[in-house]
Amino acid sequence: xxxxxxxxxxxxxxxxxxxxxxxxxxxxxxxxxxxxxxxxxxxxxxxxxxxxxxxxxxxxxxxxxxxxxxxxxxxxxxxxxxxxxxxxxxxxxxxxxxxxxxxxxxxxxxxxxxxxxxxxxxxxxxxxxxxxxxxxxxxxxxxxxxxxxxxxxxxxxxxxxxxxxxxxxxxxxxxxxxxxxxxxxxxxxxxxxxxxxxxxxxxxxxxxxxxxxxxxxxxxxxxxxxxxxxxxxxxxxxxxxxxxxxxxxxxxxxxxxxxxxxxxxxxxxxxxxxxxxxxxxxxxxxxxxxxxxxxxxxxxxxxxxxxxxxxxxxxxxxxxxxxxxxxxxxxxxxxxxxxxxxxxxxxxxxxx
Amino acid sequence: xxxxxxxxxxxxxxxxxxxxxxxxxxxxxxxxxxxxxxxxxxxxxxxxxxxxxxxxxxxxxxxxxxxxxxxxxxxxxxxxxxxxxxxxxxxxxxxxxxxxxxxxxxxxxxxxxxxxxxxxxxxxxxxxxxxxxxxxxxxxxxxxxxxxxxxxxxxxxxxxxxxxxxxxxxxxxxxxxxxxxxxxxxxxxxxxxxxxxxxxxxxxxxxxxxxxxxxxxxxxxxxxxxxxxxxxxxxxxxxxxxxxxxxxxxxxxxxxxxxxxxxxxxxxxxxxxxxxxxxxxxxxxxxxxxxxxxxxxxxxxxxxxxxxxxxxxxxxxxxxxxxxxxxxxxxxxxxxxxxxxxxxxxxxxxxxxxxxxxxxxxxxxxxxxxxxxxxxxxxxxxxxxxxxxxxxxxxxxxxxxxxxxxxxxxxxxxxxxxxxxxxxxxxxxxxxxxxxxxxxxxxxxxxxxxxxxxxxxxxxxxxxxxxxxxxxxxxxxxxxxxxxxxxxxxx
Numbered sequence: 001x002x003x004x005x006x007x008x009x010x011x012x013x014x015x016x017x018x019x020x021x022x023x024x025x026x027x028x029x030x031x032x033x034x035x036x037x038x039x040x041x042x043x044x045x046x047x048x049x050x051x052x053x054x055x056x057x058x059x060x061x062x063x064x065x066x067x068x069x070x071x072x073x074x075x076x077x078x079x080x081x082x083x084x085x086x087x088x089x090x091x092x093x094x095x096x097x098x099x100x101x102x103x104x105x106x107x108x109x110x111x112x113x114x115x116x117x118x119x120x121x122x123x124x125x126x127x128x129x130x131x132x133x134x135x136x137x138x139x140x141x142x143x144x145x146x147x148x149x150x151x152x153x154x155x156x157x158x159x160x161x162x163x164x165x166x167x168x169x170x171x172x173x174x175x176x177x178x179x180x181x182x183x184x185x186x187x188x189x190x191x192x193x194x195x196x197x198x199x200x201x202x203x204x205x206x207x208x209x210x211x212x213x214x215x216x217x218x219x220x221x222x223x224x225x226x227x228x229x230x231x232x233x234x235x236x237x238x239x240x241x242x243x244x245x246x247x248x249x250x251x252x253x254x255x256x257x258x259x260x261x262x263x264x265x266x267x268x269x270x271x272x273x274x275x276x277x278x279x280x281x282x283x284x285x286x287x288x289x290x291x292x293x294x295x296x297x298x299x300x301x302x303x304x305x306x307x308x309x310x311x312x313x314x315x316x317x318x319x320x321x322x323x324x325x326x327x328x329x330x331x332x333x334x335x336x337x338x339x340x341x342x343x344x345x346x347x348x349x350x351x352x
Numbered sequence: 353x354x355x356x357x358x359x360x361x362x363x364x365x366x367x368x369x370x371x372x373x374x375x376x377x378x379x380x381x382x383x384x385x386x387x388x389x390x391x392x393x394x395x396x397x398x399x400x401x402x403x404x405x406x407x408x409x410x411x412x413x414x415x416x417x418x419x420x421x422x423x424x425x426x427x428x429x430x431x432x433x434x435x436x437x438x439x440x441x442x443x444x445x446x447x448x449x450x451x452x453x454x455x456x457x458x459x460x461x462x463x464x465x466x467x468x469x470x471x472x473x474x475x476x477x478x479x480x481x482x483x484x485x486x487x488x489x490x491x492x493x494x495x496x497x498x499x500x501x502x503x504x505x506x507x508x509x510x511x512x513x514x515x516x517x518x519x520x521x522x523x524x525x526x527x528x529x530x531x532x533x534x535x536x537x538x539x540x541x542x543x544x545x546x547x548x549x550x551x552x553x554x555x556x557x558x559x560x561x562x563x564x565x566x567x568x569x570x571x572x573x574x575x576x577x578x579x580x581x582x583x584x585x586x587x588x589x590x591x592x593x594x595x596x597x598x599x600x601x602x603x604x605x606x607x608x609x610x611x612x613x614x615x616x617x618x619x620x621x622x623x624x625x626x627x628x629x630x631x632x633x634x635x636x637x638x639x640x641x642x643x644x645x646x647x648x649x650x651x652x653x654x655x656x657x658x659x660x661x662x663x664x665x666x667x668x669x670x671x672x673x674x675x676x677x678x679x680x681x682x683x684x685x686x687x688x689x690x691x692x693x694x695x696x697x698x699x700x701x702x703x704x705x706x707x708x709x710x711x712x713x714x715x716x717x718x719x720x721x722x723x724x725x726x727x728x729x730x731x732x733x734x735x736x737x738x739x740x741x742x743x744x745x746x747x748x749x750x751x752x753x754x755x756x757x758x759x760x761x762x763x764x765x766x767x768x769x770x771x772x773x774x775x776x777x778x779x780x781x782x783x784x785x786x787x788x789x790x791x792x793x794x795x796x797x798x799x800x801x802x803x804x805x806x807x808x809x810x811x812x813x814x815x816x817x818x819x820x821x822x823x824x825x826x827x828x829x830x831x832x833x834x835x836x837x838x839x840x841x842x843x
Contacts, residue, residue, distance in 0.1 A: 062600040063704055085602055108544070115543055121552060122521050135792045143701040144733035145518065145773035147507045147556045148781070148788055149797050149816065154520070154552035163548070175602035197462050201486060203573045203642060225644030267542040271463040287543045306542035320546035326536055329803065330547055336799035348547065 007055025009069065011128075011136060011167055017048055018165060018342075019134030027345050030161040032071055033098030036107055039311070040160055040347040041318050050102060050165065057168060058142065061086060065125065065142050067170040070102025077101055087176045089117040093250045102166040108158030111250040112208035112219070115200070115270065115284045121157035123172045129156060129164035132338025142170045161344040162352050163337045177207070177221035182242025183234055185216045189274040189282060192216035196285040197271050204230050209285040210249055212256055217245060249283055252311075256281050256290070262313030264291045268306035275300075319348055327351060361422055362401050365446065368418040369404055372411055377452070379403040388447050391432040391439040392494075393780055395696075395750065400427065400441035407452035409469075409529075409565040416563065417533035419446055425809050426531070428559045430471060430502030433494040435697055436778025438505060438558045438814055450501050453565065456480050464571045465524065465541060470501025470564045474508075477569060486571035489516035492774070493682050501564050507556030509774035511607040511638075511681070514732035518774070520555040522570045528554060528562035531805045541568050553800070558776050558815040561804040575640035578606065580674045581653050583662040584631035588612060591633035592707035594660035595731045598637065599704075601656055603649055607638035608732030609681050612711075615688065615726040615739070622687035625680030626673075628664055635662075635731065636681055684728040685739065692724070692741035696753050700764030701773035704734040713763045714738055721756045723749075735773035736764070762787055777815045786822035794819060 021028050027045035031037070054071035061084040068077055074094055081087050091111035092104045105127075110119040126140030140146055140153030156164060187195065192211040196218075199206055205222035218234060219242060220227045231238070239245060248254035257263065259279070270287035274280075280291040290311075291297060298320055301308035307320035322330060327349070334341065334352045346352065362380075369378045379385060380402040389397040401424070406412045419426050425445035432439055441447045454471035461484040466477050474495040477488040491510035492498055498508065504526065509518045516522070525539040539551035554561055585591040591610055598605065611619065612633050620627040627634060635657070639649045650667060657665050668674035680687075688695050702710050711727065714736075718725040724741040738760055742753040761771045761784045771777070771784035785794070797816040801808070817825075 060703070060705060062596040064599060064604075065703070108549075118517070118521060119544065121549055122517065131796065137790075137793050137796060139793065141768070141770050142703055143769050143773070145509055145513065145701045145730075145735045146770040147774055147776055148770045148772050148785060149777075149793070150561075150800050151507070151520065151552045151556055152796065152800070155549050157552075158544075158549050174604060175599075178602070197464075201461060201464055201484070201573050203576045205642070205645075223641065223645040223648055225648050226642040229642055229644050267540070267544050269463055269465075269541040270543070271460075284543060306540060307544075307546045309546075322547050325534055326547065326550075329536065329550070332803035333548060333800065336803045337796060 005052070005054065008052055009055070010050070010053040014048070014050060014053060014165060014167065015130045015134050015136050018130045018132070021046070021342050022133050022340055025340060025342070027342050030165055030344055032100035032103040033073065033096070035094060035096035035099040036103050039095075039107055039318075041316065041350070043344050043347045045342075045345065048165065051100065053167065056080060064173050065170060066173050067142055067168060068101050069168050070100060070166040072101045074099045074101055074104055081173055082176070085176055086173045088123065088171065089113060089174045090120045090123055091250065092120060093252070095251065101169055105157050105169050106159065106161050106166055112210060112246050112283055115287050116207045121154050124154050124157050124169065125172055126170040127153045127156050127166060128168040129166055131164045132340060132343050136167070137164070140170065144172065160347045162334060162348055163343070165343060179224045179227040180219065180221040180242070181227060181231060182217055182219045182239040182245060183231065183236035184239050185218070185236035186214065187211070187216040188214065193271075193274050193282065193286040199234070200270075200285055204233070206230070208246055211282040212249070212254065219246060259292050261292045261294055263311045264293050264297045265309040265311045266291055266297060266301050266306060268301065268304050272304050272306070322349070361424065364422055365418070365424050366402055368422070369402060369415065372414045372418065373404060373406060377405040377407070379405070388429070388432070388441060388449070391429070391434045391437060393435055393437040393440070393778065396437045396440050396779055398441045398443055400443070400445055400447035403447045403449060405449045405452050409453070412448070412450070412453070412563060412565055413529050413533040413535065415446070415448060416529055416531060419809060420532050420807065423807065423809065425812050426563075427811050428501070428505070428563050430499030430505070431473070431497045433498040434502060434506060434776060434778065435699070436772070436776040436780040438776050438778040438811070439502075440779055442812070448563065450563075451499070457566070459484065461486065463541065466569045466571055468500055468567055468569065470499060470504070470567065472500050474498050474500060474503055481571050482574070485574050487574050488569050489522050489572050490519050493685070500567050500569070504555050504564050504567060505557065505559045506774070506776045509730070509735070511609055511730060513730070514608055515604050515606045516572070520552055523551065523555060523567055524570055525568040526551060526554055526564050527566035528564055530562055531807065531809050536562070539568075556776070558778065559811040560801055560815055561810065563810070575606075576642045577646045578638060578640040578674065579646050579650055580668045580677050581637040581639070581650060581657070582666045582677055583635045583637070583657040584628040584664040585633045585635070585661065586631065586663055587661075588633045588711055589708040590661045591635050592711070592731070594635060594657055594662065595707070596704060597656050597660050598653060599732070601652065603639075603652065605637050605653075605732060606640040607636065608730070609636040610634070610727070610729055610731035611681065611684060612727040614724060615684050615728045618687040618691050618726060619680040619684050622690055623676070623679050623683050625676050627680055631663065636677060681728070688726050688739045688741065693743040693745065696740040696742065696757055697775070698736065698738045698740070698757050698760050699772050699775040700761050700769055701733070701735045702764050702767045702769035704731070706767040706769075707731070707734065710736070710763055710767050714760055717756055717759050717763070721752055723753060723756055733773075734769070758784060779814055782817040782821060783825045785817050786825050791819055791822065794822065
């Protein structure tokens, strides 16, 4: 769906498609904007297009809540929020034009602000889904606090459509910071990491910290006065176009990512020492490490208390293997919501 | 046959527990069981078959294996401060107290993580982190007593969740024992984990999916400065509008609380916080951050409050006054307890914009039932705590109170809200769940429970009503927002 597409509620049609697939045992490959087809294992199934199911359903800026259909382009939501001085605080990557809200939540994608302002899943308040039997269900809601029933809304974040087809998502949104600036400091990776962790333990208005090449980058955001005070404290030199830098890191378009080879995403406890001899850059204040490596890094990440994702270059094994007992629980959970194993089968793991 | 009517199974359980635990950690005599008969919702009381008080993870695992083998249900309990009966014992079940698993295993100031056992008290985490300039953000009002295990079970909130989130936003990793006593790790000390978000699923699951034996908690830097602004209003609607105005101005206060006149008077009488007792409502607005930031926002908030018709706006002069202002709010429940023989605390959440209309509805219901209702709530996130004042000694009054409570929750659901914002469903809101969820939704909850606990031994009968119960309650056809007889005026 391109710009200017008409908002439409296709709930009935999508549910009918899933019911028919359930009756016939046809696996379905869910497609939104197609911007993240590569992020996950290849799915064998009939395409289930949800891009036409789009439109913001409710947005009340003073409530800090936005509800939109899954096929709504992320760019459209961000523009609407910006017009009201608000934002998605987890600043999700798009990866390509046409990225939808549904795909973003299904993949639980969060940008550089993640350690400081929370992940995509942290902002999910409620969902409407079609489960594997074609039933339309709602979990969570359009309120900030809700502990009625199990948190199946957040469970959908990161499940990549394997537990239900996302129809509508309600998110908490926040005001955009009044002021924002990015500092660059000449530091090697190890010293930058130590600095990131030390700063994170202090009341500073940091909303992003990364290390690429031989430089550390820190973004300050918040009230005018707080940003000014922190800028003096941290030193370094102010970047002319900080927003462009963070965008390039978030969208993986920075020069670092243009090198050939498999790209690995390592989520590690943020104080994990920087490994020498790896071609890597640091985001999330050290909690996220992008590594170019031909050798698999599953064991490397697990040994350090984290996990690895083969972000580019792997279609058969993408995500960190799960311990057997945990995998068995995943399989039982999959059966609970998609008993015939029809929704994006195999996208996360061959067994799901 | 249930174990309570099966002396052999009871005997086997007590004998088995004796092999796992020292004698002082197994209780089964009537008088020893008494202290465990209820949690914070004391209207419901039951004695369990026995109480186990393990102090190690290995003991918990052995107890679960024993109960699994004997098919004895298990109810886990922290400090017993919950308000929905989640830790109410089962007459044929074991009450598993985790209070003795109370060690803070590590405070890691570099990674900003606290690793704790489930019986550690909420406030104890912040106290242990304080020397490093760190704290644990969720602060339910029972934080002096309530435990992290209980906080996880209920997804506890507190007065600071608008800005800092709930338990689910502040727990990184859980070590959980399954009903078979198998150890699983959900989440990670990294910022995410592979596979499904079982961490989010477990948090708020009210002890139905597993037993938490260790938690890694995210610690935050203590703010440089905290300041509280108190505003008085001569009309509740104006106070509610002021809440919206503050947020619309781009300010997210650390806390944003509201009390109505009845609550103000009760609290003032109890702690002498200096509240304006003639006000129809007061707002407490807490701002935190750097020095410069807080100064700037205090000025902004003062102006907004005055523009919204506040009759008085006051800023705490010092830390002592700030604490006093909060003390009145945090003591509001016991304060109401002093002016009424009994009170019943509700916990609905609504979209904030519907506040004036829902409050008017509650006032009308209060008049209809002839029972006073004091309102204390987390206005910033629309979480209401109406307190119904009643006297359990008057015949029929408890029943009328519960009916009024249900009506209030139906009002919340009709306004697009939920029957519980932070206290949990427990045994208390099972019927209300039938109003909020459809039969297929409830069926999926049961399916999730089955995936974790096929034999249904962990806290059975709580949190999610059976479909049969809902059919009996007669509410299955009351679909979201569609109250029965919608044509009738309700307030």
